[in-house]
Amino acid sequence: xxxxxxxxxxxxxxxxTLVRLxxxxxxxxxxxxxRAFARxxxxxxxxxxxxxxxxxxxxxxxxxxxxxxxxxxxxxxxRGAPAAVESVIATVAAAEPxxxxxxxxxxxxxxxxxxxxxxxxxxxxxxxxxxxxxxLILARLxxxxxxxxxxxxxxxxxxxxxxxxxxxxxVALMAFLIGVVLAFQGATQLRQFGxxxxxxxxxxISILRELGVLLTSIIVAGxxxxxxxxxxxxxxxxxxxxxxxxxxxxxxxxxxxxxVLALLLMLPILAVVAxxxxxxxxxxxxxxxxxxxxxxFATRLVEGTGVANYVIGLVKAPFFALIIGVVGCHAxxxxxxxxxxxxxxxxxxxxxxIFAVIVADAVFSVLFAEIGI
Amino acid sequence: xxEAIIRVRGLVTRFGSHVVHDRLDLDVARGEIxxxxxGSGTGKSVLLRTIVGLNPARVGEIEVLGTPVPxxxxxxxxxxxxxxxxxxxxxxxxxxxTVRENVxxxxxxxxxLSARTRAELADLxxxxxxLPYAAGDNYPSELSGGMRKRAGxxxxxxxxxxxxxxxxxxxxxxxxxAAAFDRLIHGLTQSLGLTVFLVTHDLDTLHAVCDRVxxxxxxxxxxxxxxxxxxxxxHPWVRxxxxxxxARAARPDRG
Ligand SMILES: Nc1ncnc2c1ncn2[C@@H]1O[C@H](COP(=O)(O)OP(=O)(O)OP(=O)(O)O)[C@@H](O)[C@H]1O
Ligand SMILES: [Mg+2]
Numbered sequence: 001x002x003x004x005x006x007x008x009x010x011x012x013x014x015x016x017t018l019v020r021l022x023x024x025x026x027x028x029x030x031x032x033x034x035r036a037f038a039r040x041x042x043x044x045x046x047x048x049x050x051x052x053x054x055x056x057x058x059x060x061x062x063x064x065x066x067x068x069x070x071x072x073x074x075x076x077x078x079r080g081a082p083a084a085v086e087s088v089i090a091t092v093a094a095a096e097p098x099x100x101x102x103x104x105x106x107x108x109x110x111x112x113x114x115x116x117x118x119x120x121x122x123x124x125x126x127x128x129x130x131x132x133x134x135x136l137i138l139a140r141l142x143x144x145x146x147x148x149x150x151x152x153x154x155x156x157x158x159x160x161x162x163x164x165x166x167x168x169x170x171v172a173l174m175a176f177l178i179g180v181v182l183a184f185q186g187a188t189q190l191r192q193f194g195x196x197x198x199x200x201x202x203x204x205i206s207i208l209r210e211l212g213v214l215l216t217s218i219i220v221a222g223x224x225x226x227x228x229x230x231x232x233x234x235x236x237x238x239x240x241x242x243x244x245x246x247x248x249x250x251x252x253x254x255x256x257x258x259x260v261l262a263l264l265l266m267l268p269i270l271a272v273v274a275x276x277x278x279x280x281x282x283x284x285x286x287x288x289x290x291x292x293x294x295x296x297f298a299t300r301l302v303e304g305t306g307v308a309n310y311v312i313g314l315v316k317a318p319f320f321a322l323i324i325g326v327v328g329c330h331a332x333x334x335x336x337x338x339x340x341x342x343x344x345x346x347x348x349x350x351x352x353x354i355f356a357v358i359v360a361d362a363v364f365s366v367l368f369a370e371i372g373i
Numbered sequence: 374x375x376e377a378i379i380r381v382r383g384l385v386t387r388f389g390s391h392v393v394h395d396r397l398d399l400d401v402a403r404g405e406i407x408x409x410x411x412g413s414g415t416g417k418s419v420l421l422r423t424i425v426g427l428n429p430a431r432v433g434e435i436e437v438l439g440t441p442v443p444x445x446x447x448x449x450x451x452x453x454x455x456x457x458x459x460x461x462x463x464x465x466x467x468x469x470x471t472v473r474e475n476v477x478x479x480x481x482x483x484x485x486l487s488a489r490t491r492a493e494l495a496d497l498x499x500x501x502x503x504l505p506y507a508a509g510d511n512y513p514s515e516l517s518g519g520m521r522k523r524a525g526x527x528x529x530x531x532x533x534x535x536x537x538x539x540x541x542x543x544x545x546x547x548x549x550x551a552a553a554f555d556r557l558i559h560g561l562t563q564s565l566g567l568t569v570f571l572v573t574h575d576l577d578t579l580h581a582v583c584d585r586v587x588x589x590x591x592x593x594x595x596x597x598x599x600x601x602x603x604x605x606x607x608h609p610w611v612r613x614x615x616x617x618x619x620a621r622a623a624r625p626d627r628g
Contacts, residue, residue, distance in 0.1 A: 027494070027532055031485035055533035055565060060497050061490075087564040097500035237468075337514020338468035 004052065005029065008036045016043035022050025025058030033058070037065050042074055049080035059085075059092035133330040134322070137260050140252045144261075155258035163224050163259075164266030168273055170223075171216050175274035178211055179203060179281025187289045196290045200300040203282035209309040212275040214361050217320040220267060221353035225328035228259055229349040232332025233342045241333075260325035267321035268314055275313065308373055316364050320357050327353040377436075378403045378536055378568045379424060384433035386419055393419050395592040397433070406562055406569040407597075408579045410614065411589030417572045418462055420589065421538050424570070425459050437536060455482060458529035462540040462572075464521040466513040472499060472524045473509035479531040495531070502527035503553055519546045526554075530561070536568045537561075543575045555581040576623035588614075 006029045009020040017040055025033060046062065048054070066076040081089065144151050186199040232255055235241050241251050279301070286292040292300075331349035335342050379401035386394040393416040401407045411417050422428045424435055426443045435442040437453060444450035458479075466475050476495035480486060486494075499509050502523040513521055522545060529537060539558075543551040559582045561567050573579060579586060580600060587597040590610050596603075603615045614620065 027480070027483050027486070030483065030490060031487075034487070034490065053566075056497065056501070056530075057494050057533065060494060064493070084564050084566070087560070091501070091560055091564060092497065095497060095501040097496050097506040338512060340469035 006033060007050070008033065010036065010040075016045060017041075018045050018047060020047045020050065023052055025051055025054040027055055027057035030057055030061060033061055037061060040065065040069075041072070043077075044069060044074070045077040045079060047080045048078060048082070048085055051082065051085050054085045054088050056088060056092050059089045060096075062089060063093050063096055129334075130326060130330055133256075133333070134326045136252050137256050137322075137326060137329070140250070140257050141261065144253065144257055150253055152254065152258055155254075156262055159258050159262035160266055162227070163220070163262045164269060167220060167223055167266075167270055171219055171270050171274050172277040174215060174219060175207070175212060175277040176281035178215060179207060179278035179283075180285045182206060182211075182278075183282040183285030184289060187286070191290075197292065197300060199286055199290060200282075200292065200297055201304045203286070204279065204301050204305040205309050207278035207282065208275055208305065208313045210313070210361070210365075212278055213271040213313045213317050213320065214357070216271050216274045217267065217317070217324065217357045218354050220263070220270065220321075221324045221327075221357055222350055224263065225324050225331070225349045225353040226346050228325070228328030229331040229335070229346045230342065232329060233335030233345055236333060236335045237337060237339075237342060256325075256329045259329060260322065263321040263325040264318055267324075268317040271314055271317045275310070312364075312368060312373065316361065319360055319364075323356045323360060324353045327356060376403050377401065378438055379570065380434075380436040381420075381424065382434040384420075384423065384431060384435065386416065386423055386428065386431050392592060394423075397593045399587060399594050399597075401568060401570060403568055404562065404566050405584040406558065406571060406582050408583035408586045409570065409572045409589060410574065410579070410586060412610070415589045416592070417589055418540055421459075421540055421570065421572055425457060425538055426453070455532060456535045457538065458532065458534035458536070459538045460522075460525045460529040460540060460542060462544075464513065464525040466521060466524055466528070468513050471510055471512055472504070472516070472527070475513070475524060476509075476527045476531050479528065482532070495527075498527040498530050499524070501530065501557065503550060503557070519550065522546065523550075523554075533565055534567070536570065538570045540572045541574065542571070543573060543578050548577075551575065551577065552581070554578075558582050576620050580623055580625055 004023040006024050007020075007022040009022075011018045011020070019036070019040070021033075044065070046065075062076075062078065066078075069076045078089065182203050183199055186202040187196060190196050190199055190202070232241075235255075241255075244251050244254060283292075283294055283297045286297055287294060328349050331345045331352070335345045377400040379399065381397060381399040384394050384397040384399075385392070386397075397420070399420075409417050409420070419428065423431055424437065424442065426435075429443055438456055440449045440453055442453070444453050466472070467478065470478070473492060473495045476498050477491050480491045480494055496506065496509055500506065504520060504523050504527065508516065508520060508524070513524065516524065522542060526539070526542060529539070537558075542558075543554055546554060555578050558569060558571070562569060562582075569582075571578070571583065583600070585597055585599060586603055588595045588603070588606075588608075588611055590608070595608060596606050596611065598606075600615075603611060606612065606615075
């Protein structure tokens with residue numbers, strides 16, 4: 001720009017230091033000026049006659065120098081300032097905040113122990129909140145069935161499309177590949193015993209009973225729990241949820257019920273799709289590697305695998321759907337006022353949902369083993 | 374007429390088929406405070422965003438500080454970014470940073486500035502914008518609407534920019550705070566030679582600080598001039614605006 005870079009001249013005259021500042025004294029020149037000022041001590045006079053432009057940052061450094069010298073029992077004389085410069089200095093001097101910076105508290109042993117306790121109760125409270133959310137959603141679901149008038153069909157259809165229909169390609173592809181892998185691995189092992197034909201049982205039981213629904217749930221947890229959290233969380237962030245409340249709209253009915261219901265309806269269907277795709281993948285691989293023709297595969301499948309396996313797999317789907325929906329909605333409501341917490345809660349929702357689904361699956365396994373099916 | 378800091382020629386802005394500006398011309402001279410008024414939805418905020426280069430899809434020429442907008446080279450862009458400050462209508466603070474960190478963001482561009490000086494300058498700007506010292510440690514979501522406005526101003530002022538764009542700075546402030554705000558803007562223009570592009574509906578602000586007023590209507594700058602000249606303009610909207618009951622109440626020569 002037009003102004004010249006700052007010129008700093010330091011002279012000693014009659015027992016005090018005279019600093020001549022000229023040119024530009026702006027924030028860009030601050031490091032240089034600060035360096036020069038840091039060396040000053042004793043009585044100082046600053047001559048600003050040659051200053052062409054001084055901004056508030058430049059004035060701040062002068063005011064700070066004056067405060068420091070006064071604290072040391074010295075004085076700073078500012079002279080020759082053009083009117084504009086003088087008014088900047090006056091504005092800044094009037095606005096200088098009185099720092100009331102508290103010394104950072106030292107963290108002792110007690111604080112650390114307290115931290116552990118706080119984290120434990122935090123975890124407990126998180127669990128309680130999840131349970132409360134679960135109860136709330138169940139209650140509203142039941143009420144919706146009781147009084148279908150409040151129900152928002154359009155929202156349900158929209159969420160069914162997003163949660164179910166749009167997930168079909170990825171779920172089907174994933175299950176197909178799992179079937180391929182199982183058939184291939186099973187074939188290499190079982191061939192050693194000449195028991196190739198049992199590969200059909202292996203594929204059918206593992207996919208129908210466990211993998212179909214579990215892997216579908218994990219994919220849905222990744223896709224949908226995060227989407228729920230992001231959508232509800234950004235509404236929370238922009239006070240839309242508060243606005244709904246003041247308008248007499250229940251966020252649970254408006255936001256949670258359609259989403260959870262969509263999951264409840266769609267996850268079993270997705271699991272059926274995954275089962276079918278997994279069997280097709282396994283069948284194709286069995287045909288290619290083991291020469292088990294599709295009719296043979298089908299016969300073996302119907303004879304060798306009980307319907308129980310299929311039912312056991314699908315029974316779990318609604319439970320997993322509830323877990324994913326509740327975790328996603330709950331994380332959305334935990335979002336605070338800033339963008340960072342939205343990101344944190346979104347990833348926390350995915351991790352929590354996947355973890356909870358796997359825990360639930362383990363519980364089901366033990367349960368079914370105990371009752372002997 | 375003195376050197377124009379902002380020069381807009383033949384600006385056409387449209388969203389789809391909705392034309393917001395149609396061949397709009399505007400000049401802002403160095404050191405002046407231009408008040409931009411107009412009804413809701415007449416495109417004041419859009420004009421501001423376009424001039425600072427946030428709205429690239431447009432026809433026409435814009436120059437700020439002699440540099441065409443949008444900037445063509447990295448050097449031009451750096452010059453523009455370092456010399457304009459923008460305060461958005463709703464603050465637009467970074468929600469994951471404290472107020473002090475928000476104000477420090479532009480200061481980080483300055484090479485060689487120590488962390489301590491940066492924090493001090495941020496505190497100074499926060500105080501100048503009329504916020505208490507303790508507000509520096511708050512996150513934007515913990516502040517009131519008016520305080521967020523002030524924090525937005527503090528960030529816009531961080532580098533003492535040559536051109537300041539303010540979008541409705543006094544909306545949502547209490548009258549005492551708004552008057553202090555007017556004094557601050559006026560004082561800074563006087564002492565730092567700031568040029569201010571000020572979108573406002575606040576007639577008191579227009580009276581107190583604006584050198585010139587530009588009326589946005591009929592998709593262009595309908596008329597510019599001092600507040601006194603506005604009283605004589607023969608256009609229904611302008612007449613209603615400057616002769617309405619609120620306008621009369623805000624006139625300094627009243628009574
Ligand atoms: N991103 C966008 N997409 C489509 N239309 C837009 C967009 N931004 C603004 N508009 C339209 O441009 C017009 C001008 O909007 P603008 O925000 O500039 O109004 P304003 O004059 O600032 O009003 P107010 O005084 O209420 O702030 C409005 O009709 C608005 O609908
Ligand atoms: Mg606006």
